[in-house]
Amino acid sequence: MIRSLYSGVSGLQAHGMAIDVVADNIANVNTPGFKAARAQFQSLMAQTLRGAGSPITAGRNPFQIGLGVTIGTVERQMTQGSPQTTGRATDLTIEGNGFFMLQAGPSYCYTRNGAFDVNGDRVLVEAVSGAAVLGWSSDAQGRIDTSQPPAAIVLPATGDSLARATTRVSLGGNLNTDANVGAATTTVARVYDSQGREHQLQVTFTKSGDNAWSWAATDEGGATIGSGTVEFDGNGQCTTPAAALSVPVAGGATTPLQLNLEFGIQQLAAETLVAPTYQDGLPSGSFEGFTVTETGVLIGSFSNGLSRALGQLALATFTNPAGLQRASSGAYTETANSGPRQVNAPGSAGNGRLISGSLEMSNVDLTREFSALITLQRGFQANGRSITTSDQLLQDVLMLKQ
Secondary structure (H helix, E strand, O other), rough: HHHHHHHHHHHHHHHHHHHHHHHHHOOOOOOOOOOOOOEEEOOEEEEEOOOOOOHHOOOOOOOEEOEEEEEEEEEEEOOOOOOOEEOOOOOEEEEOOOOOEEOOOEEEEEOOEEEEEEOOOOEEEEEEOOOOOEEOOOOOOOOOOOOOOEEEOOOOOOOOOOEEOOEEEEEEEEEEEOOOOEEEEEEEEEEEEEOEEEEEEEEEEEEEEEOOEEEEEEEOOOOOEEEEEEEEOOEEEEEEOOOEEEEOOOOOOOOEEEEEEEEHHHHHHHOOOOEEEOOEEEEEEEEEEEEEEEOOOEEEEEOOEEEEEEEEEEEEEEEHHOOOEEEEOOOOEEOOOOEEEEEEEEOOOOOOEEEEOEEEEOOEEEEEEHHHHHHHHHHHHHHHHHHHHHHHHHHHHHOOOO
16 A cells, blocks of 8 residues: 555656646747647566576466555657747748857857847847857958857848949940041949949040051059950950959058959941940948848848848757757757757758748647647546545555454
8 A cells, every 4th residue: 555655646646747848848839939748657676576487397477566656757859849920031941950059158058949140249149148149250261160169150231231343343335447547535433442442444535557456444543454456356355354453542541552454345347435334343231130141141232232242141950959958048958968059051961951031940849749748637536536535445454443
């Protein structure tokens, strides 16, 4: 009877703990990135009243009575949750393996909840805890070095500007093949230096002979920065390659401005008309926002139409993700049994890709949880009956003395 009383008490404790696990799963059914847990029952040791006998001497099986049950472990189910569209560029879902890396002070933690925001210091952070999201920031040219240790990603402030220096200028149009030798025409091309300042280049074409025109380019001060001859074949198509120009600029921009002047003109029996058709420079533009690619690259957009990589998010993977220890705000910390983290970019080394504008929802299956809750409730009630019955029998034994 004492054994049955002990078994009943242990059954109540184990079933109560299992109900706590199910209740936690149900409570977090709408928590982004939450992973459901499952309680595993394990029988306690058994009391051996008689050992097994040898077959030679009328062999008998062991005579044992169990002493109840306990929760052996609570195992977390690290399966993929369904993505839910939010429309926010800073909300990210990992489709596949990996965890976002977070840092608060000296401590690191890992999460599947991709609800991120930008704080007052322009650092990308987790919206709930305020911990910095780790990755690799780009340099001034937009290059990203993923061989460096991941760190907090600092974004440009609203109004921060970016410009692009001109490297190519193309001229198009027609030079009249019937023009007299010495006839000239001039066009003006607009270019930008490394700080987004606009400069004017003047290019003059002078007919020097059949199928040949000399050209000269001058800067805003009238200084010649390039000259040569453009030639045409019998069909009036230009055969002269691009010419390299060095334009001196002031005001702190990179000088000289190096660019190629491309001749996309032709020579036909038609009116002379030459004009710039293309240049790849851009004036200064202010930062407007960013998007995230499936490989975790943050692409910043500027008001001048320029875009540039601002950084790239890092993902951590573990040999045994179920070995991670649950921490606050739905994050996890590394343990000895999870194995050390392996850090790589999304979409590489077996890592999942990112889906921007959505969040991974909880992987809790309510149907399964309600079914488990009913089963556990019945088990709890049955163990309570065991205790009630054992207690009644003990009362009967005590009454025998009277």
